[in-house]
Amino acid sequence: MTAFTPPFCPYPSCAAHAGGVTFRSYRDGSYQRAVDGRRVQRFHCCHCLRRFSSQSFRLDYRQQKPRINPQILGCFVSKVTHRQTARILRIDRKTVQRRLRHFGPALHRWHAVFLARARSRGGLSGSFSFDELETFEHDRRLQPVTVPVLIHRATRFVVHLETADLPSRGGISALNAARKKARERIHGRRTSGSSRAVEACVVALKRVHSPRELLQLVMDRKSTYLPIVRRHFGKRFAALIREYGSAPRNTLNPMFPINHMLAMLRDQVSRLVRRSWAASKKQAELIHHLWIFVAWRNYVRPMFNRTKHLSSAMALGLTDRRYRPAELLRWKWPDLMPVSAI
Numbered sequence: 001m002t003a004f005t006p007p008f009c010p011y012p013s014c015a016a017h018a019g020g021v022t023f024r025s026y027r028d029g030s031y032q033r034a035v036d037g038r039r040v041q042r043f044h045c046c047h048c049l050r051r052f053s054s055q056s057f058r059l060d061y062r063q064q065k066p067r068i069n070p071q072i073l074g075c076f077v078s079k080v081t082h083r084q085t086a087r088i089l090r091i092d093r094k095t096v097q098r099r100l101r102h103f104g105p106a107l108h109r110w111h112a113v114f115l116a117r118a119r120s121r122g123g124l125s126g127s128f129s130f131d132e133l134e135t136f137e138h139d140r141r142l143q144p145v146t147v148p149v150l151i152h153r154a155t156r157f158v159v160h161l162e163t164a165d166l167p168s169r170g171g172i173s174a175l176n177a178a179r180k181k182a183r184e185r186i187h188g189r190r191t192s193g194s195s196r197a198v199e200a201c202v203v204a205l206k207r208v209h210s211p212r213e214l215l216q217l218v219m220d221r222k223s224t225y226l227p228i229v230r231r232h233f234g235k236r237f238a239a240l241i242r243e244y245g246s247a248p249r250n251t252l253n254p255m256f257p258i259n260h261m262l263a264m265l266r267d268q269v270s271r272l273v274r275r276s277w278a279a280s281k282k283q284a285e286l287i288h289h290l291w292i293f294v295a296w297r298n299y300v301r302p303m304f305n306r307t308k309h310l311s312s313a314m315a316l317g318l319t320d321r322r323y324r325p326a327e328l329l330r331w332k333w334p335d336l337m338p339v340s341a342i
């Protein structure tokens, strides 16, 4: 293993952190980490004179059992419930939950680094598609949730996704109606966040879409969609094929790539599996889980089963290799490790 060279001082208050002054450090001994026996290099910052170690830059900083992280990530994208993950890896269920909360935002930032890279190289071109997947938090009838997902069609690269409330359903039992009232007294009426979430996806696409090209977007016929796209792309879209949701769901359907992606989400993210007891208790946990899926889908998994050495991100030219889960979870990207190191 090559020796670690700190890219800058890890203390945000130090001028040598953000590049205000030239960063210099010297090696200052090492120690053996108790949890896995790895030798950790210590450093001294020549500017603020504080000590730090190579660990300060790592995502598994101060974690117990850091070695299981790639396996936990594997479980998160393989329909394995938190409880079962804990049983398989002989860890506490709370540890699984903590890793979900830790990995979710970290992998969201990882993805943002690549979107920024795409933008700096002139943006993404081609055909895109989006649709909403419906799930729920805690209660299917009282607290439904929508998950709009936006993908690049040819490569199945997930550009963006969101989660938002949907209103409680009508036609519910007397018991559920009473529970709904009790809930509304505390939290207020549950309203639809669908438009806001769809708009966030369109905004994310606009930021990364090649400004030289017209937008090609395939989506369902839903009255709120078109005004949102128009608001952000004006007349800059060429082909807007709006298929009825009832069109046959086969490979010839222009919505096939996005339908397939939503089916994959349902199959691989335990809390989205239909009629399951693994459903999300909270929306915040769901979005963490989804960003983990996105990072795995775009950067780790082969784009298709027949393209073993090619990931979706590679097909778009954003990187030249498929990453291993351990690499995604190695550093505190991008705050404490420059993008160029990826």
Ligand SMILES: [Zn+2]
Residues within 6 Å of the ligand: 009, 010, 011, 014, 015, 016, 017, 045, 046, 047, 048, 049, 050
């Ligand atoms: Zn410093």
